[in-house]
Amino acid sequence: MTTTDRPTALFFYACLIAVLLPVLGPVIVDGNPLYAQNQTFSTAIEPDKYVVGPGDGFRVDFWDGSVQTMSLTVTAEGNVLLQSMGLVDVAGLTLTEAKGRLGELIRKFYADLDFSISLTGVRQVNIMLTGGVAKPGLYTAGASSRVSELIAQAGGLIRGASRRNICLSGCKKECFIDLLKFERVGDFDSNPYIYSGNKIHVPVVTDSTTFVQISGEVVLPGGYEYKEDDNLGGLIELALGFTGLHGDSIYIFDGGGLTGSRVVAIDDLYSRIEPGDKIVVSRIEKDLANNFFSITGEIRVPGKYPYQKGLTFDDALSVCGGASPRADLYSSVIYRRPEHDRSDESKKFLNASVDNNLSFESGREPVSIDFREYYPDHLDRVGISPGDSLVIPANTGLVGVYGMVKRPGMVMFDEIGSAASYIRKAGGYSGGADKGRVQVIRKSSEMRLTGDPGIDVYDGDTIIIPEDKNRKSFWSKVKDISMIVGGLGILYLAVDNASD
Secondary structure, eight states: OOGGGHHHHHHHHHHHHHHHHHHHOOOEETTEESSOOOOOOOOOOOTTTOBOOTTOEEEEEETTSSSOOEEEEOOTTSEEEETTTEEEEOTTOBHHHHHHHHHHHHHHHOTTOOEEEEEEEOOEEEEEEEESBSSOEEEEEETTOBHHHHHHHTTOBOTTBOSSOEEEESSSSOEEEOHHHHHHHOOGGGSOBOOTTOEEEEOBOOOGGGOEEEEESBSSOEEEOOOTTOBHHHHHHHTTSBOSOEEEEEEEEOTTSSSOEEEEETTOTTOBOOTTOEEEEEEOOGGGGGGEEEEEESBSSOEEEEOOTTOBHHHHHHHTTOBOTTBOGGGOEEEEOTTSOOOHHHHTTTTHHHHTTOOOGGGOEEEOOOGGGTTTTOGGGSBOOTTOEEEEOBOOSEEEEEESBSSOEEEEOOSSEEHHHHHHHTTSBOTTBOTTOEEEEOTTTOOEEEEOTTSEEOTTOEEEEOBOTTSOOHHHHHHHHHHHHHHHHHHHHHHHHHHO
16 A cells, blocks of 8 residues: 555544444543533422522523513622513522512513513532542532532542531531431431532541440441530431330440540430440330330431330321421331341341441341332331331432432432433433442432342432443453454455555
């Protein structure tokens, strides 16, 4: 082949690669396609907490169609201009307040028309993330993102990173984020929105002597990182409540050795806790152990109650005053001792806690019950055993989707459905996803279930899509392409030489 023919060959190779790459898929770097992707808004927003700012977009629709739809954007000065009507200052207002102020002006001009105002897009903000995360640095996210989503974007927490004292600065008042409280009890105040100018710092815990140790009759005993102003009730809540075999007293031993020990009543949950304290929840007398059950979480009066033969879930709710408005009864969990009978359905899930490295006091493990079959009309068919501990979690309205998806983060929870439906809300699978091994972590019990994309997902669950370890890497693809192109190149040269 002559020198003048080489550009022709190079052009041939380039065309061939252009054809092959779409077939082989996009190049994957750190789990993300190399080409840019359009980010769309899919995160649930709390209108009473989201603060409107420059760049946010609004849309005004008039229901009878007599007035053209208005598309509005918040200016850099925090104003919204409505043509022929005026300027509205929305700087620093919550979404609810901003929509109310816009509505006031529109009604002055269209008093007889019905209309709706909706948020159509959120501004992008740059957030500096430092400390104990896998990939510290500057990240871009929507202003509706929460702290946990930025941490997930940075590769997650490293070993030894704080979960309860994450510093959020650059706002009106520096605050410390308690992600463990968010994960365990669904407290969204412990996982706030991020805004322009915020900085997130995750400290690495180096002094384990400050941990508060909880033992005795709680569902998840162990060491818990201390957070300023901790009280007894908050730490018992992080330990997922009492087991049902707790006595009337709690012993608190001073970790610093200054005040010795003290005994508090089981319902004195506002007692102050100090760094290094050791909490021991006493056990009920052995001959009375089968006479009680406990119920905690989103119910009117949490606590320990006498057990009666034939007790049902419906009876337990009635005894404690009923569920609170925030209760998520579909995700309720019953922790049960192994000596009591379990349904065939619940036995299938007994090993799930082992997969997730959880250790339950006295061998108790969560009993998995599909409450869709029983709630709201048949809770009287769910039997309660002596010593059971019932945990009623809070509704979150969200599902977390992380791993090999195009838009990892939290998406709105609509109804109990398959993992596949929520993966689609997160933009679908990214390249390299292991689509056959979807992992779902239950909100309350933290059980990790692995299955196909048809596995059921409940409010507050977390979906994780792992990477397909058998998928060929980028350089393996390049090698394969080179072999193909090389072979075709030899063929090209042979034909070219033959033509000469």
